[in-house]
Amino acid sequence: MKNKCLFSIPIIMFMTFFYSCYGQIQKDSLEQSQKDSLEQKMFQDVQKSYLEANIPDQLQFDSLLKRDLEKYFSTKSKQVVVKWEFLREGPTQSGVAYPKYYLWTKIYTDDKMLKEGAVRVAAIEKARFDITDFVSIKEINNHRKDIYMIFPGAVCEKINLLIQNR
Structure with a gap:
């Protein structure tokens, strides 16, 4: 025991x-x-x-984006009209950086398309958009893999689909 x-x-x-x-x-x-x-x-x-x-409120968003895109692509001798579509809905927020939007843009003057390509813009203080990157369709076609250094993977896939379906 x-x-x-x-x-x-x-x-x-x-x-x-x-x-x-x-x-x-x-x-x-x-x-x-x-x-x-x-x-x-x-x-x-x-x-x-x-x-x-x-991010600007909904009423100002499009007009500010249009203004800043047209200012970026215009030259002293050429005023342009920019049309765009979002490559990703809504903003992308990384850490505490400015919110980013990804667009497919077409730049026109006198109803003639000058160029088109992918754009990354940052929304700043509800007052403006800074264009941080523009990659033309020609550059994308020549260096397809380089877009992955600028844009998120899902956006790159959308860019590739857009180009493929042209």
Whole structure:
């Protein structure tokens, strides 16, 4: 009988220690998960505030975008008209950078198309759009893989489909 008791005591001590450690691990894991969730929510709140602070309201969005695209593509001797379609719906927000939009543009003067291509624009302070990149269809056709350094993968696939279906 003594042997059974002596054998049982270490097992009970081990089990007590194991379950207290296991419980602490679960508690730590839950606390870390809650902390991660809180940090993720805070990050999403910061991103949301950047969207709200930089994207023009719906009434001004198109007119500001039209103004800034036409200013970018116009020269002293040529005024242009720019038509566009979104390559991705809605803004893309990376960290705390300005929200970006991806467009397929066609640039016209006197009803004649001068050029077309993909554009990345950044919405800034609800007042303007900065054109960060323009890649003409000719450049895309000559260096197809280079667009992946500028545009997100899904946007590149849409660009490729657009070109393929011409």
